[in-house]
Amino acid sequence: MPIVTHLHGGHNTQESDGYPEAWYLPRASDIPDGYARVGSFYEQFKMIFEDRFHAAWEPGTAVFQYANQERAATSWFHDHALGITRLNVYAGLAGFYLLRGGPADLPSGVLPGPAPKFGDPPGRHYYEIPVAIQDRSFSTDGSLFYPTSRASFDHFTGPYIPGSDISPIWNPEFFGNTMVANGRTWPTLSVEPRRYRLRFLNGCNARFLILKIVTDPMAPRPAAPVLPFWQIGSEGGFLPAPVQRDQLLTAPAERADVIVDFTSMPVGTNLYLINEGPDEPFKGGKAGTDFQPAAPGTTGQVMKFTVARPLAAPDRTIPPAQLTLPPFEPLGPASHTRQVSLQEQNSAVLRGVGPRMVMLGTVDRHGNRTPMGWSDPITENPALGATEIWEIHNSTKDAHPIHIHEVQFQVVDRQTAGHSTRPPEPGESGFKDTVIAYPHAITRVKATFDRVGQYVWHCHMLEHEDNEMMRPYRVGPR
Template sequence: MYRRQLLTTATLGTAAALLLPGRTAWAAAKVRLDAAKIAKYKVRLPIPGAMPAVSRKGDTDVYRIAVRQLRRQVLPPGMPKTTVWGYGAIGHSASFGYPACTIEATVDRPVQVTWANELYDKDGHFRPHLFAVDPTLHWANPAGGKDGRDMGATFTKTPGPYKGPVPIVTHVHGAHTGEESDGHPSAWTLPAAKNLPKGYAATGTLHDVYRDRAKQQGSTWEAGTTVCRYTNDQEPGTLWYHDHSLGMTRLNVYAGPVGFYLLRGGDTDLPAGVLPGPAPEPGDKDGTDHYELPLIIQDRSFHTDGSLYYPGSRAEFFDHFSGPYVPDSDMAPMWNPGFAGDTMVVNGATWPRVPVEPRRYRLRLLNACNSRTLILKIASAATGARPAPAAVPFWQIGADGGYLAKPVRLDQLLLASGERADVIVDFSGVYAGTPLFLINEGPDGPFAGGQLGTAYQAADPATTGQVLRFDVQSLKGKDTTVPADQLSLPKVAASPASTVTRRVMLDELDSAVLTGVGGRVAMLGTVSTDRKQKPLHWHDDATETPTAGDTETWEILNFTDHAHPVHLHQVQFEVLDRNVFLQKPRPAEPTESGRKDTVLTYPGEVTRIKATFDLPGQYVWHCHILEHEDNEMMRPLTVTPRP
């Protein structure tokens, strides 16, 4: 539902007003940077450190973490710096970065985080968004005040982008936590800026509910903050955190605030020394050798002044549709149905290089792209014909929520947006001085499954088909970790028997007003037993309402023409199987034998998952293509208390 074609220039504008009526673009022209002109492998891979804590005493790790606007060297040195947003520990200015430091957590040891929205300048005045916020969507809408927040506004003519203070709410993706700490899209807060416009709602609907509940329990939240508690009562796994504000997640995440949340320890983790390590730890000195590497992979586009490019109108990117919009059609003027950047960024640097020794490494991989599906491979050449032969395999040992049933050898690794993989890569058979390349053979457009060369074409080998370079150097010491093919992984616990089956669906709708105009909205919904489809909006009454303690099977029917990663909050689920409509099921992939919170659903197929919902409260489920999530492809998931 998105295309690779990009305009060579984007029309951008000023922040003269909070809403610029009748304008869908900004005023000052900026020139797009040609990705082919960005030098590759000039910068050593940045390694996010461990997030500094306020306290690790007692039974809880306590953090105070803010999101701020930063200037960082994302492009190679000698090119302009880039304005981004990033998380960091309050009181530790060096910890603020893009991406953020890793929150290191321990199974069954709670973490408490005070999340602060500090998107204001040195004078305390709010910072407007870096990108064009489409106010015609169903979104946070602070300008609507308390009565109009968290819903779509009504316009009589096409508005310009919202330029007011930015809502932020942080979601720890994959966390099993109470509703007040889940990062619900309606639990946002504005920064505690001096110049918040009169009449604006400073907080989202559910933020007020959770703040008042906390106050009744003796806890007072400061303005511009949210206090969350993560019990970490789940398996060790590769979690991550990011913004989740209603109707603008795609824009907020694209600006930069993401980081890993790695959960370790407990009875179901492997003993120290079995897997490669160490990972970055608090207090690490410069030059510390790490054999566990976090890799946050994103696609971005830039202007020649170093600023990030994200399309400010439908006319710029998807299908160049230039209207009519409000009031003569049902098309959103600034929203695009998907986005593919032309530059690969890893840990906040474009096409970095990383020195490795001829030994085993543990890689924690996250696809943090807005829309792009990655198909990763380690090859001996950066360019050349695709598919390329694999030079070194991956051994996948874990997925989103924990370890797999057994290690899986892979020549290529598929990751949809929001998915993670825990892998071992063994460089011990590679001579020192040899360069190897992490390449991407996924498409530059929508992914629908199938074979490379027939069902889809690989990403451009000159740009988005390359990710990073491994530079194999001399071995510094003996590798005493266990070879991946000899690993015995912790047993994956059996999930309870299912007592309820739900049939839900994904679909995309064209304009109901204009003939031949597609990609109006992406939706979820229900399917009846006689296969009647019922697309539903975000604001429609909840239909996914499990009772706390129930285990349910969800049959997810994809009626679109491409794949969608589907994410459920609160739970880590079991992937059961997939089948083409009315045909014999095929089992889950070996890489899905552990617990997942995000599953790729293919077009024309039914994907079945099984989940236990044990915490009552208001949650959500949605497509993790962020552009889809922001325009109706998200639904309430309301877990009701057991009578």
């Protein structure tokens, strides 16, 4: 299987970013003659790396250099091979990458800890826990199930290519029927009556999550939360100040660094982390009003918290309402505004069939949109060191999580079709690398492009990314 690793949230040189066409096959003896063993950018980036670091890439490998000079943050890594990211990530090629230390971190003891680390003895109690949430489906033998036919999505059984322009294997989105946290279906976490730091990652292929903590997982939705989340960080590290939230909306690839205070919960209490996001593409709005929440008995539950034991030691961490987070320095003024678009493409030869592909593109000064595919010429070419505002015009009916490689950006605002603007959501006040672009709206983000090279930007619904909703962009001269 082709693979190439992307450190999502990293600020790295182009040859270490996991460019989709820099994939490679393992050094295996059973690769048939005539198969390409590397992608079209592998050799170019191999030469750049070896010249820069005087270290070789052996056949069937790639070596990436991470300087780790970003703000302390919750990042993650995953496969990014062109056209099969949805399959490789679904199969398990993803994990956390937690960066600590530096002036944008907090001293030990201020926040709940410790976190799990390699070599820990069995039975150690953890108070900082990364939680990767994914939806999966399984065959009756326990193996992962992923649909092999478009018919699983909308019951369309053909004609497929070459009898039409519809791919037989691409599903516009995937929604599993179970919820998985850190590789386990509906797990239970034993906690003490104290504060915990939970680092949530929405690692789903396409599912948006709306997370709450409740006492009854089967209660009518929307349910009343019993404990709030105190959000202290997003993708780019700590927020300017803690934000109390009753629920967390997270799109695929977004992260939320939160504190949950179980102090008031008696030993023996059972609580549940539930999901009220829809079992279909998210379009915005409120659960129970604008869409049907996830099924309470399956995808509406994520995990269980059991207050199973008294305090093992006094909790000396600072209550989240009293926390002073590290200084936050916003980006300076932008020198250029760039307009880009999100669009769906339907079949040109068949009627009544869902989307054939989803695409990115440009918007001209008259508002005309030009959709573009992966192989079209580069249109986004920021100057090295430039700070730009990207206006993301979403003309589709769904919300899309848009990820721009190499940078951490700030959300400026959103503008609806009625021309009213609204500021970033409370959890978007810090730096981010993924933003929700709502349907029929303009989402504005601001970023500084300070590394020369070729990177990508794309929708992080992996089925969209794999079928043309990804574009290369270039920083500096071409």
